[in-house]
Amino acid sequence: xxxxxxxxxxxxxxxxxxxxxxxxxxxxxxxxxxxxxxxxxxxxxxxxxxxxxxxxxxxxxxxxxxxxxxxxxxxxxxxxxxxxxxxxxxxxxxxxxxxxxxxxxxxxxxxxxxxxxxxxxxxxxxxxxxxxxxxxxxxxxxxxxxxxxxxxxxxxxxxxxxxxxxxxxxxxxxxxxxxxxxxxxxxxxxxxxxxxxxxxxxxxxxxxxxxxxxxxxxxxxxxxxxxxxxxxxxxxxxxxxxxxxxxxxxxxxxxxxxxxxxxxxxxxxxxxxxxxxxxxxxxxxxxxxxxxxxxxxxxxxxxxxxxxxxxxxxxxxx
Amino acid sequence: xxxxxxxxxxxxxxxxxxxxxxxxxxxxxxxxxxxxxxxxxxxxxxxxxxxxxxxxxxxxxxxxxxxxxxxxxxxxxxxxxxxxxxxxxxxxxxxxxxxxxxxxxxxxxxxxxxxxxxxxxxxxxxxxxxxxxxxxxxxxxxxxxxxxxxxxxxxxxxxxxxxxxxxxxxx
Numbered sequence: 001x002x003x004x005x006x007x008x009x010x011x012x013x014x015x016x017x018x019x020x021x022x023x024x025x026x027x028x029x030x031x032x033x034x035x036x037x038x039x040x041x042x043x044x045x046x047x048x049x050x051x052x053x054x055x056x057x058x059x060x061x062x063x064x065x066x067x068x069x070x071x072x073x074x075x076x077x078x079x080x081x082x083x084x085x086x087x088x089x090x091x092x093x094x095x096x097x098x099x100x101x102x103x104x105x106x107x108x109x110x111x112x113x114x115x116x117x118x119x120x121x122x123x124x125x126x127x128x129x130x131x132x133x134x135x136x137x138x139x140x141x142x143x144x145x146x147x148x149x150x151x152x153x154x155x156x157x158x159x160x161x162x163x164x165x166x167x168x169x170x171x172x173x174x175x176x177x178x179x180x181x182x183x184x185x186x187x188x189x190x191x192x193x194x195x196x197x198x199x200x201x202x203x204x205x206x207x208x209x210x211x212x213x214x215x216x217x218x219x220x221x222x223x224x225x226x227x228x229x230x231x232x233x234x235x236x237x238x239x240x241x242x243x244x245x246x247x248x249x250x251x252x253x254x255x256x257x258x259x260x261x262x263x264x265x266x267x268x269x270x271x272x273x274x275x276x277x278x279x280x281x282x283x284x285x286x287x288x289x290x291x292x293x294x295x296x297x298x299x300x301x302x303x304x305x306x307x308x309x310x311x312x313x314x315x316x317x318x
Numbered sequence: 319x320x321x322x323x324x325x326x327x328x329x330x331x332x333x334x335x336x337x338x339x340x341x342x343x344x345x346x347x348x349x350x351x352x353x354x355x356x357x358x359x360x361x362x363x364x365x366x367x368x369x370x371x372x373x374x375x376x377x378x379x380x381x382x383x384x385x386x387x388x389x390x391x392x393x394x395x396x397x398x399x400x401x402x403x404x405x406x407x408x409x410x411x412x413x414x415x416x417x418x419x420x421x422x423x424x425x426x427x428x429x430x431x432x433x434x435x436x437x438x439x440x441x442x443x444x445x446x447x448x449x450x451x452x453x454x455x456x457x458x459x460x461x462x463x464x465x466x467x468x469x470x471x472x473x474x475x476x477x478x479x480x481x482x483x484x485x486x487x488x489x
Contacts, residue, residue, distance in 0.1 A: 036332045038337050038339075039338065039339045277330060281322075281325045281329035
């Protein structure tokens with residue numbers, strides 16, 4: 001009984017924390033972009049402009065939620081829910097501290113990969129059900145991006161799995177108690193970071209959205225809270241990828257002095273900031289450049305990383 | 319690839335640069351000395367309105383935002399019966415100020431006259447007229463040009479110079 005209660009409390013806390021963080025990221029992103037572009041960003045509503053989040057939320061709730069008459073209605077309504085749901089599901093398997101974790105799956109890593117792949121359906125279906133040209137183009141791009149990046153996103157993590165000898169995220173964190181995996185698996189870390197950018201459709205890999213060429217890409221026809229759901233999904237994606245990088249390569253909750261949850265949050269926050277820095281700094285590559293980079297550079301590198309890691313693991317453990 | 323990393327590093331260094339933003343309502347924006355803002359009608363040093371209702375400003379106005387009607391007082395002195403500027407049309411080009419022969423119409427550095435209601439952007443003569451001489455102190459058009467009053471033309475009074483022949487001023 002007490003266990004069920006404890007896990008319920010954990011679930012609710014994680015849910016609230018994830019949604020709050022993803023809402024707060026809107027403010028954080030705008031402030032940081034402002035900082036790096038030599039301006040202030042939103043600083044009027046409340047202290048440091050923090051109430052901007054509330055204002056945005058109220059605004060988007062009361063906006064007209066319009067479904068285009070030409071759209072495929074059931075799919076159109078379903079699509080934004082998919083991304084939020086799948087992203088929230090993954091937060092269940094992340095070990096925040098030794099005690100705070102909703103579900104200790106022994107295939108947690110595979111669950112993460114599966115769910116993050118499923119989230120692309122949201123973009124593809126959203127683009128497809130809108131029945132208009134720019135969303136369709138965005139959806140096609142999302143599908144192509146998924147195909148080229150999902151492959152080595154999974155493969156880049158296999159080095160970590162080999163070294164930890166487990167798919168269990170908790171075991172992976174514990175295995176890093178001597179040395180964080182970002183040192184032996186530096187290549188894997190870089191590749192996972194790039195793939196994670198592509199996975200969460202963040203700049204510079206926001207080709208499915210690409211305001212400057214595709215209006216708003218897959219969510220051109222969306223409005224009101226459905227549009228908001230896509231954005232919550234996107235920010236959840238950033239948080240998720242940052243949390244995964246922390247867990248897989250930077251030793252999760254491990255760290256001296258401070259309590260485990262603080263270390264986890266600090267590391268995740270740093271990676272979120274790095275994501276936003278990429279957005280501030282890098283231009284969007286052309287579509288074919290992205291694909292060529294994925295297949296011709298990153299995939300061979302990932303395989304090489306896998307090969308060398310495997311060989312070294314065999315040598316040292318054999 | 320290297321240029322991407324250099325870009326990221328460059329952007330990261332901007333963390334420590336001061337924002338260029340001027341926090342407008344709290345801090346004021348430095349205006350250039352000849353800034354062209356809201357239009358006013360000035361008075362001469364004697365406190366009379368300078369405008370002689372010659373319509374030159376209305377003619378010069380490229381967006382036709384100035385409307386006025388000339389009338390005369392009992393001495394034959396022309397002045398505008400009404401003078402109306404529609405600031406929702408005005409482009410603040412300053413042509414009216416250049417056209418004005420009596421320096422009556424002038425542009426000021428004020429730009430904060432936003433309104434919620436478009437009709438409130440239409441300024442009447444009492445809104446436009448200020449109490450002072452504006453940019454040109456001590457200038458009184460009739461002191462220079464003379465004044466024709468009933469029965470007496472310009473320059474005909476005792477000790478009065480004949481008026482300037484405008485054709486002699488041509489370049």
